[in-house]
Amino acid sequence: MKRTKRPATWAWLRIACWVLLVVRTPLAWAQKQLPVVRATARSVDVRDGGIVRKGVWNLSPEIRPDIYYVLEPVRPRRITFYTDIDSLSFDVVPGQNYDFLIVLNKTDTCYTRIETAKPVVQTQASSDPLKRFSVDQVRQDFTLFCENLRQQHAGLYRYRSKKEMDRLLDSCHATLSHSMTSTEFSNTIRFVISAIGCGHTNCSLPAELMDWYGTSAKMFPLQLWFSGRKAFSLCTSRTGIPAKSEVTAIDGRPIDEIRQTLFRYLPSDGRIQSRKYWIMNRDGFPFLYRFIYGDKTAFRVTYKTPTGAIQTTSLSADSLKNTSCFQYNSGSEKLLQLTYTADNVALLTIKTFSNDRLKASRDDFETFLKTAFKELQAKNVSRLLIDLRGNGGGDDVNGSLLYSYLTTKPFAYFASLQSTTQTFLNKTDHPGLEMQNPSENNYKGAVYFLIDGLSFSTTADFCAIAKSNHRGTFIGEETGGGYAGNNSGEMFRITLPNTAIRISIPKIRYANAVKKVTPDDRGVIPDYPVNPTINELLQKRDVALEFAVDRARMRKRSK
Known part of the structure; x- marks a missing residue:
């Protein structure tokens, strides 16, 4: 018979090493008593923390191990694999891996591993609007966003049930199925924040990118003023479009359809819309229109001229600096002021409750109020207008202090404060939780409150107490902050690691000590709604103040 040559020693070593490499993984797994889950179909669902990923996992017996990477690897979470006939859960902690077997059709063994990768290194923020992020990157950022909402946001379920919010978050996660720019991804974040119904929850693009949008990006070239279901050129x-023209459509879309769409991406308390109008009118529209409808080089605009003629024209996109042409009337530059009309109607203007802002302008709120109300008493004033328009809030105690000068009886201000972990009910937790006493020189005459969509946070709290106690007449627009309370106080801030989008989440849920009203998701509704027409706006008339002064004078004549 023919003899074969025996391999050299080094050849045997190569063969042995190759065999070890082939069998190493199965042998290592065989040494463990691994959990087993059964399946008869290759498609597997995975619940990763609060996110259900339908059909995200396909069984591949040839891959050993087949690794599932946790969406958000820096926090403990429960991971569950759902096959068509079985399921298996693991309580996963960062830095650990979890091995198990999926037996397909009783014959094929799928060696599976859940792996927690190292925490993501923060991405360097970019000003490039075209930079794209992978599906895994945007999903990881979204999962981190959701986890922090659930852990930090005290009012996450204020207007929607947990079931509704979970369904919303899951559906938004499902849309993250392709690579995105940070702007495109931020639209998903904005949509969620708007749905929460919390005006203090915010997201913002990286500062470098926002600077690019503000200085270099081409946007819709016409400054618009939205009022009700209409929008006007200011x-x-x-562009050649006359001032006061009503823009009825952009690129074939009715203007009110555009407004309603954009409103779904703007934050507010509950269902309040007045603040959204202000955001749109104060340069927010061109940014948001580009974010939602995309980059455009030209726009087909249909409009009605002041004389009633219907025309359509094409406008080229332009930078923001070339489109801003109208400055809104902001009134006095002073943050705190007391003035009088010729017939002794007093006007108390309070533009902020923030002690930081007041300190910067060398004002002291407590001293100002003490002096002002002493003066009102000395002048025997019987009609007082308090202008709170544009007042975005500030320190809680300043709201209750102001009301203490408008009442003769002790009053409750906050009913409760609550975080995700505890409820605060007494004065040791917050001074606004104790009964408040009236201040010396308190005012007993008629009061008229001027409010608008920028009357927010502490300002809305103050207005709610005054409204609930029937302390005066409210004139103007619905407040931008909720009547029943808001979510604010201490803020939790995070920058998402991949897209560098910045998130702000309020940690305290405030409940105002007010009488219940229906619906409970609105602001303080004015007794007399007053809004300017386009002509009055361009003439810079303060029609709300004019109306309030007239009401005060009518009261004087009726006595």
């Missing part, structure tokens, strides 16, 4: 500019 000035005759290089």
Whole structure:
């Protein structure tokens, strides 16, 4: 018979090493008593923390191990694999891996591992609007966003049930199925925040990118003023569209359809819309229109001229600096002021409750109020207008202090404060939880409150107490902050690691000590709604103040 040559020693070593490499993984897994889950179909669902990923996992017996990477690896979470006939759960902690077997059709063994990768290194923020992020990157950022909402946001379920919010978050996660720019991804975040119904919850693009949008990006070239279901051109500019023209459509979309769409991406307390109008009118529209409808080089605009003619024109996109042409009337530059009309109607203007802002302008709120109300008493004033328009809030105690000058009886201000972990009910937790006493020189005459969509946070709290106690007449617009309370106080801030989007989440849920009203998701509703027409706006008339002064004078004549 023919003899074969025996391999050299080094050849045997190569063969042995190759055999070890082939069998190493199964042998290592065989040494463990691993959990087993059964399956008859290759498609597997995975619940990763609060996110259900339908059909995300396909069984591949040839891959050993087949690794599932946790969406958000820096926090403990429960991971559950759902096959068509079985399921298996693991309580996963960062830095650990979890091995198990999935037996497919009783014959094929799938060696599976849940792996927690190292925490993501923070991405360097970019000003490039076209930079794209992978599906895994945006999903990881979204999962981190959701986890922090659930852990930190005290009012996450204020207007929606947990079941509704979970369904919303799951559906939004499902849309993250392709690579995205940070702007595109931020639209998903904005949609969620708007749905929460919390005006203090915010997201913002990286500062570098926002600077690019503000200085270099081409946007819708016409400054618009939205009022009700209409929008008007504020000035005759290089576009050739006359001031006061009503814009009825952009690129074939009715203007009110556009407004309603954009409102779904703006934050507010509950269902309040007045603040959303202000955001749109104060340069928010061109940014948000580009974010939602995308980059455009030209726009087809249909409009009705002041004389009633219907026209359509094409406008080229332009930078923001070339489109801003109208400055809104902001009134006095002073943050705190007391003035009088010729017939002794007093006007108390309070533009902020923030002690930081007041300190910067060398004002002291407590001293100002003490002096002002002493003066009102000395002048025997019987009609007082308090202008709170544009007042975005500030320190809680300043709201209760102001009301203490408008009442003769002790009053409750906050009913409760609550975080995700505890409820605060007494004065040791917050001074606003104790009964408040009236201040010396308190005012007993008629009061007229001027409010608008920028009357927010502490300002809305104060207005709610005054409204609930029937202390005066409210004139103007619905407050931008909720009547029943808001979510604010201490803020939790995080920058998402991949897209560098910045998130702000309020940690305290405030409940105002007010009488219940229906619906409970609105602001303080004015007794007399007053909004300017486009002509009055361009003339810079303060029609709400004019109306309030007239009401005060009518009261004087009726006595």
